[in-house]
Amino acid sequence: MPNEIVLAMRSISKTFPGVQALDHVDFTLRRGEIHALMGENGAGKSTLIKVLTGVEEFESGEITIDGFKGNMINHSPQEAQAHGISTVYQEVNLCPNLSVAENLFIGREPKRAGIIEWKTMNKKAKDLMESLDIHIDVTRALENYSIALQQMFAIARAVDMSAKVLILDEPTSSLDDNEVEKLFRLMNRLKSEGVGIIFVTHFLEQVYEVCDKITVLRNGALVGEYETEKLPRVQLVAKMMGKDFDDLAAIKKSGEAKERSGELVIDAQGIGKQGTIKPYDLKVRKGEVIGLTGLLGSGRSELARSLYGADKPDSGALKVNGRPVSVAAPLDAMMAGMAYLPENRKEEGIVADLSVRDNLILALQAKKGMFRPFGRKEQEELADKYIELLQIKTANRETPVKSLSGGNQQKVILGRWLLTDPDFLILDEPTRGIDVGTKTEIQKLVVKLSEEGKAVMFISSEVEEMLRTCSRMAVLRDGQKVGELKEGELDQNNIMKAIAGGAGDE
Amino acid sequence: MNKLIVFVKKLTGTRLFLPLFCLVLVLLSNLIKTPTFFQVTIKNGVLYGYIIDVINRASDLVILSVGMTMVVAASGGTDISVGAVMSVAGAVCCYILAGGLQTVNEFQNPYILGVLAAVFAGMLCGCFNGFLVAKMKIQPMVATLILFTAGRGMAQLITRGQITYIRVESYKMLGASIPGIPVPTPVFVALLVVILTYVLLKKTTLGLYIQTVGINSRASRLMGIKSSRIIFLSYVFCGLCAGVSGLVASSRIYSADANNIGLNLELDAILAVALGGNSLGGGKFSLLGSVIGAYTIQALSTTLYAMGVSPDQIPVYKAIVVVIIVALQSTELKKMAKRYQTGREVGKKVA
Numbered sequence: 089m090p091n092e093i094v095l096a097m098r099s100i101s102k103t104f105p106g107v108q109a110l111d112h113v114d115f116t117l118r119r120g121e122i123h124a125l126m127g128e129n130g131a132g133k134s135t136l137i138k139v140l141t142g143v144e145e146f147e148s149g150e151i152t153i154d155g156f157k158g159n160m161i162n163h164s165p166q167e168a169q170a171h172g173i174s175t176v177y178q179e180v181n182l183c184p185n186l187s188v189a190e191n192l193f194i195g196r197e198p199k200r201a202g203i204i205e206w207k208t209m210n211k212k213a214k215d216l217m218e219s220l221d222i223h224i225d226v227t228r229a230l231e232n233y234s235i236a237l238q239q240m241f242a243i244a245r246a247v248d249m250s251a252k253v254l255i256l257d258e259p260t261s262s263l264d265d266n267e268v269e270k271l272f273r274l275m276n277r278l279k280s281e282g283v284g285i286i287f288v289t290h291f292l293e294q295v296y297e298v299c300d301k302i303t304v305l306r307n308g309a310l311v312g313e314y315e316t317e318k319l320p321r322v323q324l325v326a327k328m329m330g331k332d333f334d335d336l337a338a339i340k341k342s343g344e345a346k347e348r349s350g351e352l353v354i355d356a357q358g359i360g361k362q363g364t365i366k367p368y369d370l371k372v373r374k375g376e377v378i379g380l381t382g383l384l385g386s387g388r389s390e391l392a393r394s395l396y397g398a399d400k401p402d403s404g405a406l407k408v409n410g411r412p413v414s415v416a417a418p419l420d421a422m423m424a425g426m427a428y429l430p431e432n433r434k435e436e437g438i439v440a441d442l443s444v445r446d447n448l449i450l451a452l453q454a455k456k457g458m459f460r461p462f463g464r465k466e467q468e469e470l471a472d473k474y475i476e477l478l479q480i481k482t483a484n485r486e487t488p489v490k491s492l493s494g495g496n497q498q499k500v501i502l503g504r505w506l507l508t509d510p511d512f513l514i515l516d517e518p519t520r521g522i523d524v525g526t527k528t529e530i531q532k533l534v535v536k537l538s539e540e541g542k543a544v545m546f547i548s549s550e551v552e553e554m555l556r557t558c559s560r561m562a563v564l565r566d567g568q569k570v571g572e573l574k575e576g577e578l579d580q581n582n583i584m585k586a587i588a589g590g591a592g593d594e
Numbered sequence: 595m596n597k598l599i600v601f602v603k604k605l606t607g608t609r610l611f612l613p614l615f616c617l618v619l620v621l622l623s624n625l626i627k628t629p630t631f632f633q634v635t636i637k638n639g640v641l642y643g644y645i646i647d648v649i650n651r652a653s654d655l656v657i658l659s660v661g662m663t664m665v666v667a668a669s670g671g672t673d674i675s676v677g678a679v680m681s682v683a684g685a686v687c688c689y690i691l692a693g694g695l696q697t698v699n700e701f702q703n704p705y706i707l708g709v710l711a712a713v714f715a716g717m718l719c720g721c722f723n724g725f726l727v728a729k730m731k732i733q734p735m736v737a738t739l740i741l742f743t744a745g746r747g748m749a750q751l752i753t754r755g756q757i758t759y760i761r762v763e764s765y766k767m768l769g770a771s772i773p774g775i776p777v778p779t780p781v782f783v784a785l786l787v788v789i790l791t792y793v794l795l796k797k798t799t800l801g802l803y804i805q806t807v808g809i810n811s812r813a814s815r816l817m818g819i820k821s822s823r824i825i826f827l828s829y830v831f832c833g834l835c836a837g838v839s840g841l842v843a844s845s846r847i848y849s850a851d852a853n854n855i856g857l858n859l860e861l862d863a864i865l866a867v868a869l870g871g872n873s874l875g876g877g878k879f880s881l882l883g884s885v886i887g888a889y890t891i892q893a894l895s896t897t898l899y900a901m902g903v904s905p906d907q908i909p910v911y912k913a914i915v916v917v918i919i920v921a922l923q924s925t926e927l928k929k930m931a932k933r934y935q936t937g938r939e940v941g942k943k944v945a
Contacts, residue, residue, distance in 0.1 A: 163933070398816055419818035428816060436816055439809045441878045450806060453799055454818035461799045504817070 092119045093154070094284040095140075095173075095253050100149035102139055104491070105483060109135040110146070111309045117253060117284040119154075122275060124295045124316070125288045127305035128328055128523035133288050134493070136305070137255055141168040141175050154252060166195075172252035176259050180238045182245075184231035189213035191230050192245050216248055217241075220274060236263045243271065247278060254278065255286045258521050260294060264549070272298050290523055292321055304328055329525050350374030352410065353425075353512050353543040356395060359404030365390040367403055368569035370562065372512065377534060377544045379558030381551070381583055387567040388547045389431050392514045395545075396428040397421045409511060422455055427510035429501055431517045431547075433494070437501045440490035444482050445471035447489045447500050452507045474503035479529070495526035502530070513537065514545045519553060531557050551580055563587060613870050613886045616919045620893045621645075628900040641776045644900050652892030653780030654680075654839045656885050657787045658859060659866035661835030663884040668804045668828035669727055670876030671734025672864050676836040678745025679719040680856030683840030685749035687712035688758040688850035697759040705764065712844075713837040719745070720833020724826035742860070749852035759849045769845030780842050787838060788885055795881065804828060808876035862891050865916065871923055890919070 095117040102110040110132050117123050127133050138144040140151065142162030151160045153171055162168040165175065182191045189210045190197075198208045213226040222240060230238060239259055246254055256275075260268050275285055275298055287299060295302065295316065302319060304311040304327045311327050350373040360367030365387045372378050380388040394401040397415035406413050408424040415421045418428065430436035439447055448471045449462060456462070462470070471485045478499045482492055489500055498518060505513060515534065519527040534557045538544055548554050554561065561573040563586040571586055605611060624631035624644070634643040658676050665673045690711050693702025701708075719741055726737035771778045795801035803824050806814045811821040836856075843855045868874055869890055870883025894915055898908050921927055 396816075417818075417820070418816050419820070422818045430813075430816055435810070436812045439806050439813055441809050442805060446802060446806075450802070450814075450819070451817045453802070458799050458803065461797070461802075 093117070094119045095154070096150075096152045097136070097140065098150045098152075100136065100139060100146050100151070102135055102144065102146045104135075107483065108308050110139065112149070113305065113308070113310045114313075115303055115310075116313065117286060119284055120279050120282045121301060122279055122285045122287055122299045124299040124302045125286055125305070126295065126302055126324065126328055127311075128495075128525045131305040131328070131523070132308040133305055134257070135308075137175065137257055137286070137288065141165050141173060141255065169249060169251075173255065174246035174249050174251035174253070175255040175257065176239070176242045176246045177257050180235060180242055182230055182238060182242055185229055187227050188217070188224065188230055188233070188241055189226040191241060192216060192226070192248065196249075216244055220244055221270060236267050239263060240267065240271070243274070247274070251283060253284050253286065255288070257288045258290070260289060260291060268294065290521065290527070292324065292524075295324075296321065325524060328523070350376070350541070353408065354395070355407040355410075357405045357407075359394055359401045359406060361390070361394050361399055361401045361403075364399060364567060365394055366568040370395070370569070372543045372545065374511075374541050374543055375538050376560060377538045377546055377558045379554040379561040380545065380547045380564060381554060381561050382564035382587055386564040386587075387569075388564055389516050390567065391562075391564065391569065392428065392516055392545060392547060395421075396426055396514055398428060398430070419454065422451065422508065422510075425511035426514065427451070427505035427508055427512070428514040429498075429505060429516060429518055431520070433498060433501065433521075438489050438497050441488055443486045444475065444480065444489050444492070444500055445485040448474055448503050448507060451504045455508055470507060474507060478503050478506075478533075495522040498522055498530075499526070502533070510542065512543045512545070514547075516547045517549065518546075519548060519550070527553070551583055554583075555580065609871055609880055610883055610886065612923045613883050613890070616869070616922065617886055617890045617893060620890055620897060620915070621648075624897055624900060628897075631897070631900055636776060639774065639776060640771050640778070644896055646778070648889065648893045648896045649781055650778040651896070652889045653778075653784035654843050654856070655859060655862055655866060655888040655892060656784040657835050657839040657842070658856075658863040659870075659884040659888040660787055660791050660881065661832035662863040662867050663870075663872060663879050663881055664804060664828040665734070665832045666864075666867050666872060666874055667808045667876055667879035669734050669825045670808060670874070671727065672860075672874070673723060673738045673829060673832050674735060674860045674864075675719065675723060675738040675741035675745055676832065676839075676863055677856035677858060677860040678742050678749075679716055679833055679836035680840030680843055680859065681749040681850070681852045681854075682719060682745050682752070683712040683716045683837040684844030684855045685752040685758070685850040685852055686715040687841055687844060688760055689752050691760050691762075691765065692758050695758075696756055697761065699761050701760075701762060701765075709841060712841050713834060716833045716835075716837020716840065717830055718833070719836070720830040721826075723833065724829030727829060728822040728826040746852050749850065749855075753850050753852055757849050757851050761848060765845060766848050767845070769842055769847070780846075783838065783842055787835065788881070792881060800824075800827070805878055809878070863888075866891055869916075869919060869923075 093116055097113065097115040099112045099114065100110050101112055113132065113136060115136065125133050125136065135144065139146040140162070142164045153160050153173070156171055160171060162171065162173070168175070183194070186194070192213045193209050197204045198212065199205065210226055217224060217226060220240065222237070224233065224237070230241065233241075243256070243259060259271065263271060275287070278285060287295070289295060299316050301313060302316055302324065303313045304324070306328065352371055353374055354370060354372040356368065356370040358367040358369060368391065380391060382388050390399065393399045395406070397418050397420055400416055406415060408426070413420065413424045415424070421428070439450065445467055449467050452470075453462060468485065474480070475482065475485060480492070480499045480503065481496050489497055492500065502518065518530050522530070531553060534544055534546060538559070546554065546557055555578055558578065559575055561578060561583065562569055563571045563573065563583070565587065573582055573586060628644070631644045634641055634646060636642065662673060662676065665671065687708040690703050691701050691705065691708040692698045695702065723738050723741060726732045726740070727734050730737070768779055768783070803814070803819055806819060807821040807824045814821050840855060844850055864874070866887035867884045869887030870880060870885070872879045872883055894912055895908065898911050903911055
């Protein structure tokens with residue numbers, strides 16, 4: 089029974105304009121197996137999933153699933169679902185204005201004579217959530233709950249559809265440790281029930297914690313299938329990157345011992361916003377990378393947003409480069425030399441239908457003013473320069489940014505801000521949902537920018553990443569800045585202690 | 595041969611191919627029933643013929659659809675008040691030129707004053723719509739519904755419930771033709787509006803901003819683009835276009851007929867934008883597409899007239915053709931056709 093193949097994909101090929109997205113890829117999933125699908129940006133993970141679930145068509149190859157004779161071609165996610173394949177995507181794809189129960193049962197509401205039985209539905213939803221150890225009011229609208237919880241709902245929905253194959257596409261990128269733990273418990277339970285799970289993630293630790301097998305893709309081709317126990321991490325990373333293992337910890341912070349006494353770039357006094365972030369003081373000097381750390385919802389993003397004017401602060405004073413600045417809207421902050429890469433790439437970052445070129449020049453254009461447009465040639469030169477500089481993988485500069493992979497989209501937004509030559513760069517989760525290779529690139533870039541004398545604010549849920557890049561950290565808890573950690577104090581234990589409130593692990 | 599295939603593929607791949615194809619198809623369909631459709635004659639020094647009629651009569655709609663394109667792209671909504679705003683502009687112009695009288699045989703005030711006042715009135719209506727949509731965040735359809743219903747009443751108030759006639763030759767020129775020039779004036783007005791708008795979009799960043807705001811207004815705010823200002827501007831611009839269009843329409847009948855100027859034209863303007871291959875959800879847009887769409891609608895009406903369809907029945911035939919055109923451009927249908935085709939090929943292989 090455990091060795092029974094539930095899903096087999098053979099020699100799948102798919103091309104996008106100018107790119108061979110999948111090149112004769114094989115993939116095998118067995119009953120009761122958690123199988124990690126690994127690879128860098130643009131390796132073809134997402135495309136393979138999309139082909140399997142019918143979002144994209146494939147050109148050649150064969151998909152067979154247990155209980156279905158012959159070649160299975162799904163034309164839509166609904167069809168895939170009917171064949172027993174359920175998917176939870178990286179970004180939550182639910183309806184925010186419907187209730188949790190409605191979201192869970194949308195399209196398969198319990199009905200009697202064509203009329204929805206609300207009581208039954210709400211009860212079923214409640215039972216389902218409780219079986220997952222989530223205690224909430226299922227009749228409230230989805231938007232009242234955090235992204236992390238919404239992600240759990242999406243998983244619950246997929247699980248409840250009694251799938252043979254469950255695909256989890258980066259489900260953990262917006263979850264905190266506690267929630268990840270819950271998810272893993274759930275995955276293991278499903279595994280014991282015989283469900284085959286495809287787990288796409290960028291977190292190596294998580295792969296080694298729950299997965300039985302690993303399939304690695306690179307540049308649209310299959311690298312191989314491995315048993316997790318027999319593949320050391322170093323080897324896995326090497327296989328994904330297609331080069332010798334470049335120790336991630338080896339990014340040098342050459343300014344390690346340097347005394348940080350540059351000029352003040354940011355001097356915030358008592359800035360706050362009712363209900364989101366309590367008034368805080370913050371000083372950032374030239375050449376510094378200040379990290380914001382804290383649990384999910386502790387006010388990291390809120391602090392950054394109030395500084396940038398994304399959410400207008402209702403108290404406090406701000407000086408940028410020694411000059412008092414009143415920040416009522418993002419444009420004011422930009423004019424003062426700030427830049428802000430938002431946490432939510434899809435909703436606040438990219439302008440999906442516009443080209444890479446347009447996306448790159450937009451911020452600089454806004455800074456320059458509406459009546460002084462860049463000439464076409466100037467735009468092309470700027471775009472080409474940053475595509476080259478950041479090694480953005482795109483067919484050309486006129487490709488719509490939405491057809492790029494997540495990591496490359498992030499690079500476009502990064503390029504957009506670097507173009508404005510900011511003194512102070514705020515990066516909110518710049519590496520979320522991005523492969524190891526690009527992650528390292530972005531981390532290196534941050535360190536390089538600080539060496540060039542820029543001040544950077546770095547927000548990330550991954551402590552190791554913060555340790556590698558930051559020279560100082562501000563700690564947040566429950567919407568309040570509770571302290572700072574200086575360069576010498578930066579290590580995992582200290583951070584944990586600070587986050588937990590000092591009494592953490594004594 | 596291969597080159598030809600590549601050329602055809604490139605041609606059919608461009609965004610404007612389908613709207614243009616539909617326009618040509620509508621025009622060519624006349625060859626069967628009305629071979630004289632493309633005949634152009636000169637009467638009294640002015641060009642006459644069905645095809646001239648299409649170009650001439652479409653002008654009001656072309657001007658409207660230019661404004662509508664901006665509104666749709668920036669706000670993802672439609673301005674349904676444009677027809678009513680046209681009648682307001684016509685009424686304002688006639689009121690000033692007639693100096694409050696009901697019928698005049700010469701201008702009571704300078705012509706230019708009337709024109710400027712009409713355009714200004716259009717922009718004022720646009721400001722009102724823009725304020726409601728951009729600042730008060732009211733849904734575009736609901737916000738513009740106010741002027742849609744109130745606009746004609748306002749026009750009636752201005753003309754005191756009567757039709758104001760301006761029986762002056764120079765007033766008719768805008769809607770008819772200027773002596774010595776064989777092409778009807780509205781054609782030039784439409785052309786001018788399109789060209790000026792194009793230049794405005796190219797020479798400022800307005801075009802880029804409108805698209806950015808239409809696609810992702812939250813992102814645009816974080817990049818320092820004030821989305822509410824851009825949306826406001828797009829409505830003001832739409833009001834301006836409606837004002838100009840109202841002037842032309844009023845000049846055609848040398849009067850301010852508050853009940854009939856621009857009647858139902860707002861729906862045609864929205865349709866023109868859609869026929870041009872633009873998404874009504876906002877975002878990327880093609881100005882030229884909307885213009886082609888506007889000409890297609892007029893070509894359709896004139897074609898049906900030429901075929902002898904009675905005016906009462908025209909909407910039915912128009913609806914049928916519009917459904918076909920819209921279906922032709924739908925990506926879902928293309929997918930279905932493709933699937934059908936591949937399905938057949940697979941079938942062949944098996945056989």
